[in-house]
Amino acid sequence: MKIKQKTKKDSLSIFIIISLSLGLLIMAIPSRGAKTIENLNASTSSSDIVSILVYTEYADTTSEGEFENTLAAIDIYYGSNYNYETLTDYTNLESEISDYDILLIPEQETGSANQLDTVGKAWEGELSEFATNGGIIICLDWQGPGNTRRILNWSNVMEFYETSTSIIGYPISLAQIPGALGRNVNNSWRAPNGAINVSTYDGNVVVEDEYGSPIVVHKYLGQGHVVYCGFDFYEIEENCGKILANAIRLSYIPHIIFDESHTSANSLSSKLQEFGQDLVDMGYDISRMIPSFNESYLSSGDILVLTASYTNYSDTEAEIIENYVDQGNGLFIGAERGASWYQLDSILERFGFERNKTDALADLDEYTNKTRWPIYGPENIHNHPITNGIIDVELYGAAAFHTIPSGAEVLISTDNDASSVWDGSGLPAKALTFAAACERSSGGRIVALGECGLLRSSDDTDEDGIYDYYERSNGLFARNSIAWLVGASASSSSSGQNGIPSFPLEFTLLSLIATCIAIMVFIHKKRK
Structure with a gap:
């Protein structure tokens, strides 16, 4: 039986195929440590008729x-x-x-x-x-x-x-x-x-x-x-x-409810106005729950936003919120520092978050004007879809969580060195959690923050001419949090215009290099 022998041309073809395949494979591999989230704009057109x-x-x-x-x-x-x-x-x-x-x-x-x-x-x-x-x-x-x-x-x-x-x-x-x-x-x-x-x-x-x-x-x-x-x-x-x-x-876009039924310190019509407008621009619906807490109204929403309030939540209301999350909905909750801002504690603790109730976080190295207005940069930001694109955040007298739920993922933490302390006492506040996210077994999701200042577009706390929401990556962090709570999936996130997948730049370059090498070798072989 006559066996066909491989030629140089065959070998070259195989090499080119392998090189091109390698390039495509590299493009498909997610970047190690890359923080991705699906397009933040909620769909404004449904694929269903x-x-x-x-x-x-x-x-x-x-x-x-x-x-x-x-x-x-x-x-x-x-x-x-x-x-x-x-x-x-x-x-x-x-x-x-x-x-x-x-x-x-x-x-x-x-x-x-x-x-x-x-x-x-x-x-x-x-x-x-x-x-x-x-x-x-x-x-x-x-x-x-x-x-x-x-x-x-x-x-x-x-x-x-x-x-x-x-x-x-x-x-x-x-x-x-x-x-x-x-x-x-x-x-x-x-x-x-x-x-x-x-x-x-x-x-x-x-x-x-x-x-x-x-x-x-x-x-x-x-x-x-x-x-x-x-x-x-x-x-x-x-x-x-x-x-x-x-x-x-309205038949298919998410509804985000800002609860103002407990005399909220952060009204959607004033302090959170730009945050709310950004969510509308992203394709979400927003509304306020006011003047009273209403379980029926809550059922119309996909995400509940709770920020520091002046009146306490009852055990019944806290239970309603827990049931709401366990029905597969999302909760965005922003606490504040100190003993006087206890109103959200019953809800936080119901989900396994316990905040320090004494003082505000401070950073002796990285801060703006005052040490209790710390700046947390790359070393404080942990890998998660929510932190995609986050460079640094600026806080204004924040609390921290000394306990978070089992399985929760830290989003932002304090420095793990002597520069991180509690304002006033100077006691260590190393490697504490400022923000965390968790997904419950029911599918409901929670993002908890140690303060609401980074959401406010009416305050310029450090008097630098930039409102707090627009400082550094503050606004992006807030918007990413909502997108993740809605159910954004990192695995389906990377899509560019017209639905064409986009990939981390370094891997796209590697794929192009591999393809170029294959072409150069092909030209070189032909000349021989």
């Missing part, structure tokens, strides 16, 4: 009427990744609603008050159940014979008073905390043709007129949402179109 049921029984479905304009606005400002069906008989809602993510109610301009009241009463249980289970109800309105909001009123998903006024052409603006509905919307603009204000206290105001009267209102109901819009798309206006598109996106 959103399904919308559009109620049109009394709507204007003529050519270029409100129904057509509404769909056109969705196409322009949301995109085509949705499908819809029309509901032309209100009595069929019960048999159809479970197949959809969203119930869209365009202006029902031909319906009388009695007719729309009848619809609302018939839908009372269905709409509440639909929203509670995660559905989204979007209502568009104008001063028709019956007013479309009567459907929401009589179905008991949002309460209105009778008063409403046409505001066509008048200045309107985003409210102080518009949440995700205000993403990419101008701060102020002129109301389009077919716009009204209303009277309601049942939800968060998103858009208001110059006198503070609501135009767009967002209510969290169980796992879902009710969005009222005081415009009907008689004409397509850019900002109104974006609000409608953002309302559709």
